[in-house]
Structure formats: C-alpha cells, structure tokens
Amino acid sequence: MKRLLFMLMAVMSLTASAQNADRLYDEGKKLYDAKNYTEAFPKLKAAAEKGHKKAQYRLGRCYEKGRGTAENEKLAFQWYEKSAAQGYAKAQYELGDCYKDGDGVAKDRKKAVELFKKAAAQEYAEAEFALGKAYLKGKGITADQAQAKKWLKRAVSNEKGGSEILTELRKEAADGDEDAKAILKLLGK
Structure with missing residues (x-):
C-alpha cells in the first residue's frame, strides 16, 4: 500500500512539474515574441531546466543571439543539443548549423x-x-x-x-x- 501511495505521489509530482514547465514556457515565449527578452529569459531558462524541449531550443536562441543574456555560442550549442536529443526538429536544425559552421563546437x-x-x-x-x-x-x-x-x-x-x-x-x-x-x-x- 505504501508503495502504491508513493508511486501515485511521484506521478502527481511529475505531472505538476510538466504543467509548471509548460506554463513557464508559454509565458516566456509570449515575452520573447514581444521582443521583451530580458523578462523572457528567466522564464525560458526555468522551463528549459525542467526539460521542456521547446524552452531548451528557445534558450539556445537567446544565447546564440544575445537576447536577454550575453551571447554565448557554447551555451547555445548545449541547449540546442538537449532539445535536439528530445527530437525537436528546430533544435536539430540549429544544432546541425552549429556543427556546419563550428559555432560552440568543432566544425563537423x-x-x-x-x-x-x-x-x-x-x-x-x-x-x-x-x-x-x-x-x-x-x-x-x-x-x-x-x-x-x-x-x-x-x-x-x-x-x-x-x-x-x-x-x-x-x-x-x-x-x-x-x-x-x-x-x-x-x-x-
């Protein structure tokens, strides 16, 4: 019984975390699209750190373009890589572009x-x-x-x-x- 209760609590916690990441991403994306990068960045970062693939991609864009943070090709590459690993096409393309040009990684x-x-x-x-x-x-x-x-x-x-x-x-x-x-x-x- 304890094991079942523990599993139920774990599933509820994961669901709440995913919903929170979705909410943070939606808020961050809205701010990003409005070109309010300074306010968008922390929301996107929080969602990305929770594993949200679209937030990871967009955080990569922030680092690549210096939107809401300093430009950093290596961090852009790292966030694209995390998103691409989850199968997100835009991130796969951007990661490929990093390899093509040698941005944040050795050219390959x-x-x-x-x-x-x-x-x-x-x-x-x-x-x-x-x-x-x-x-x-x-x-x-x-x-x-x-x-x-x-x-x-x-x-x-x-x-x-x-x-x-x-x-x-x-x-x-x-x-x-x-x-x-x-x-x-x-x-x-």
Missing part, C-alpha cells in the same frame, strides 16, 4: 548533415533546404544532384516556411549570389 559537416536529415524527416523546411545544399555542394555528404533537387524542391514547396525560403533565394540571386542563382536554375524557378 558529417554530423551537421546527420542532424539536417533528422529535422528534414520531420518536414522542417530550413533543414530540407540545408540538406539540399549539402547534397548540391558535396559538403558532409557525397554530392548528388538528384538528392539535392529533391530536398531543395521539398524545402521551397513546404507549407511552413517554403515561400520565405524561395523569397530569400530570389533576393540573394538578384543581389548576385551565384549559389542562389544555381539553386533557382536547378529548381526551374
């Missing part, structure tokens, strides 16, 4: 591609685009025009973010970016 293009693949498998447009570019340039993976075209096409066709990627590509091409021009040509855009 193969690890970057691995993470882009995980996030792209969840239909995250920016990861699909990054994966397509990796295939196109053969960075971190063997160059493959067919795979490049497949992933780039998926990225610009993605309902969540595809039109923004295409708009940015067109802007970069108009500004003379040769990579953007090549991608648009490959896609027939």
